[in-house]
Amino acid sequence: MRGHCGLFFESYRAEAAVFPSTFQRVCLGLFVAALLACPFMLSSYYVSVMNLIFIAVIGAVSLNLLTGVCGQISLGHGAFIGVGAYAAAQASLHGAPFLAALVLGGFAAALAGMVFGVPSLRLKGIYLAIATLAAQLILEYVFLHWESVTGGSRGLVVNAPQILGYSFDTERKTFYLLLAVTSLCLLCVTNVLRSRHGRAFVSIRDFYLSAEIAGVNLFSSKLAAFGLSSFLAGVAGGLWAHYTMFISAEQFGIGLSVSYLAMIIIGGLGSVSGSVMGAAFMTLLPEFLNAGSSALSGVLPDISGSIVALREGVFGLVLVLFLVFEPEGLANRWRLIKAYWKLYPFSH
Amino acid sequence: MAAMTPLLEVKGVTLTFKGIAALTDVAFSVEKGRIVSLIGPNGAGKTSILNCISGRYTPDCGEIYLDGRNLLALPAHKRTGLGLSRTFQNIALFKGLSVLDNLMVGRHHLIHYGLLSSILYFGRAAADESVHRGRVEEVIDFLNLSPYRHLAAGSLPYGVQKRVELGRALAAEPKLILLDEPMAGMNLEETEDMARYILDICEEWGATVLLIEHDMGVVMDISDKVVVLDFGSVLAQGRPEEISSNTDVVAAYLGTEDATFFGR
Numbered sequence: 056m057r058g059h060c061g062l063f064f065e066s067y068r069a070e071a072a073v074f075p076s077t078f079q080r081v082c083l084g085l086f087v088a089a090l091l092a093c094p095f096m097l098s099s100y101y102v103s104v105m106n107l108i109f110i111a112v113i114g115a116v117s118l119n120l121l122t123g124v125c126g127q128i129s130l131g132h133g134a135f136i137g138v139g140a141y142a143a144a145q146a147s148l149h150g151a152p153f154l155a156a157l158v159l160g161g162f163a164a165a166l167a168g169m170v171f172g173v174p175s176l177r178l179k180g181i182y183l184a185i186a187t188l189a190a191q192l193i194l195e196y197v198f199l200h201w202e203s204v205t206g207g208s209r210g211l212v213v214n215a216p217q218i219l220g221y222s223f224d225t226e227r228k229t230f231y232l233l234l235a236v237t238s239l240c241l242l243c244v245t246n247v248l249r250s251r252h253g254r255a256f257v258s259i260r261d262f263y264l265s266a267e268i269a270g271v272n273l274f275s276s277k278l279a280a281f282g283l284s285s286f287l288a289g290v291a292g293g294l295w296a297h298y299t300m301f302i303s304a305e306q307f308g309i310g311l312s313v314s315y316l317a318m319i320i321i322g323g324l325g326s327v328s329g330s331v332m333g334a335a336f337m338t339l340l341p342e343f344l345n346a347g348s349s350a351l352s353g354v355l356p357d358i359s360g361s362i363v364a365l366r367e368g369v370f371g372l373v374l375v376l377f378l379v380f381e382p383e384g385l386a387n388r389w390r391l392i393k394a395y396w397k398l399y400p401f402s403h
Numbered sequence: 404m405a406a407m408t409p410l411l412e413v414k415g416v417t418l419t420f421k422g423i424a425a426l427t428d429v430a431f432s433v434e435k436g437r438i439v440s441l442i443g444p445n446g447a448g449k450t451s452i453l454n455c456i457s458g459r460y461t462p463d464c465g466e467i468y469l470d471g472r473n474l475l476a477l478p479a480h481k482r483t484g485l486g487l488s489r490t491f492q493n494i495a496l497f498k499g500l501s502v503l504d505n506l507m508v509g510r511h512h513l514i515h516y517g518l519l520s521s522i523l524y525f526g527r528a529a530a531d532e533s534v535h536r537g538r539v540e541e542v543i544d545f546l547n548l549s550p551y552r553h554l555a556a557g558s559l560p561y562g563v564q565k566r567v568e569l570g571r572a573l574a575a576e577p578k579l580i581l582l583d584e585p586m587a588g589m590n591l592e593e594t595e596d597m598a599r600y601i602l603d604i605c606e607e608w609g610a611t612v613l614l615i616e617h618d619m620g621v622v623m624d625i626s627d628k629v630v631v632l633d634f635g636s637v638l639a640q641g642r643p644e645e646i647s648s649n650t651d652v653v654a655a656y657l658g659t660e661d662a663t664f665f666g667r
Contacts, residue, residue, distance in 0.1 A: 066533065067532070067533040067536040067537065068529055068532070068533045071529070071532060071533075071536075243522045243523075246521060246522055246523065246524035246528075247518075247521050247522055249524065249532075250516075250520070250521035250524060250528050250532065251507075251511060251514045251516065251521065251528075251532075252518055252521040253521070254500065254504050254507055254508050254511070255508065255511060257497055257499055257500050257504070258497045258500070258508045258511075260497075260499070261496070261497035261498050261499050261500065262495045262496065262497055262498075264459065264491070264495060265491060265495040265496070265497070265571075266497075266508070267458070267479045267480050268457055268458075268479065268480075268483065268488065268489055269483060269488070269508050269509050269511050269512070269571065269575065270480050270481075270483035270484060270511045270512030270575070271480055271508070271511050272480045273480070279518060283518070283522075325499065
């Protein structure tokens with residue numbers, strides 16, 4: 056059909072596509088091309104920052120699936136990432152191929168997540184948060200004291216990822232590996248969200264009484280959310296372990312759980328693109344603050360010491376300001392921007 | 404009409420909350436293809452009986468059968484599969500989901516692909532989604548919801564939300580649909596539209612309706628049978644004209660001789 060104005064679909068399947076319009080597909084193509092070119096244009100340090108963003112994206116999107124989409128607040132996400140990291144590290148130390156170790160780490164984390172997700176049948180909201188906090192503390196204790204497996208406070212040295220003999224031993228090579236795994240994880244979560252399970256998750260979040268009436272099994276759906284979310288968290292952990300090649304118990308503390316919660320709140324609860332934006336924002340903010348403070352200390356060398364201290368305060372301040380002025384998250388701001396340009400220049 | 408086996412049978416249902424009786428020995432039946440109204444003053448136990456049927460409450464004793472199957476033996480989410488769906492007195496939509504997805508959740512028990520299909524969204528999941536989307540579109544057409552299809556349910560006006568909730572219940576392809584005050588808070592025009600929808604649900608969609616409503620004009624107009632509850636027990640049941648001339652009902656329900664209240 057030529058000369059039409061707007062989007063038309065001839066099948067329900069076409070309408071359910073992730074990127075229904077040609078414009079969106081072109082934009083996505085350009086974005087991916089830019090990403091693929093990144094390692095050639097950025098210094099090794101910035102590529103490593105991008106790599107950390109990729110891992111954070113997987114962690115954030117998995118927490119968003121549980122907390123943003125299904126409404127089950129979890130303060131134990133950092134520990135689930137840790138379970139995945141240790142399991143994947145141990146698997147590859149025992150000779151499992153990297154990808155198998157990654158999946159194994161995912162399943163180990165999923166198991167842990169589902170066990171600690173059982174109280175979610177009875178506990179809601181802030182009470183569930185406390186229950187998952189208990190999971191965090193218990194697992195942290197295990198990481199520190201099960202020395203034969205985790206190495207305790209000495210940590211655990213892990214090999215660089217290797218697939219079919221090809222070793223991802225530089226930042227640039229790892230970039231493409233992480234990009235691929237992250238894209239796959241994002242696609243999987245997007246798929247879940249447009250299917251019956253994703254709808255069931257949201258229905259539990261929005262009104263669990265009518266979800267039950269609609270035939271949603273609350274318990275098994277919540278467990279599925281915990282399992283799926285923790286699986287992806289475990290994959291993030293496995294990637295992190297193999298990427299940094301060293302893990303120790305203090306990495307997976309309550310601070311990690313809270314920073315992932317911050318990512319999804321800043322990015323936008325329940326939104327895949329919000330998870331990406333939130334993860335990028337939270338990883339880049341310290342970088343910007345670093346750059347800012349080193350620039351300032353060049354101008355004012357006398358107070359460079361206090362600027363470093365100030366940086367932590369500014370980090371907190373930026374987060375608070377964000378919550379005040381953008382409570383719906385970056386994803387919502389992005390929607391508003393798109394909505395504005397949709398009608399441009401005739402906004403009325 | 405010839406005698407029919409009842410679709411819903413409620414027998415001797417008693418429900419107490421910490422010693423306070425909400426329902427006492429409630430018994431009534433709903434015949435297939437009929438519209439049955441449940442009326443009674445506030446606190447008479449109308450919503451409680453609906454909650455017992457849908458599984459929110461478990462009665463202390465009594466039996467509830469849908470199409471010969473014992474409902475009380477099943478948890479709430481499995482009762483949907485027997486052909487039961489309901490709406491709530493206060494709107495209970497999934498605010499963050501679009502109207503379309505709200506209706507799709509209504510069909511949750513009819514869609515069966517597994518979690519792995521969901522993750523891959525390939526083959527069965529994609530095909531099933533298309534099929535069920537088609538069925539949901541029929542409901543959308545019927546209830547004139549097409550302008551709101553892709554809008555978040557929480558952003559819609561009250562009357563439309565009520566319609567979406569009816570749509571969600573209807574999308575489940577129920578044999579018996581329980582409506583808890585579908586006309587509450589609606590103006591005359593919306594009330595009449597809703598009454599029309601209820602009649603059509605019964606006549607065209609072949610669902611049996613059990614309805615709680617305070618608007619006596621509507622109740623007397625569209626019901627095939629009226630069950631009157633008072634203080635947790637059945638005061639009277641029968642055809643609308645029998646109920647409106649029943650002196651017990653008039654005395655207990657209205658408290659005066661003002662029988663003209665039943666006319667519009």
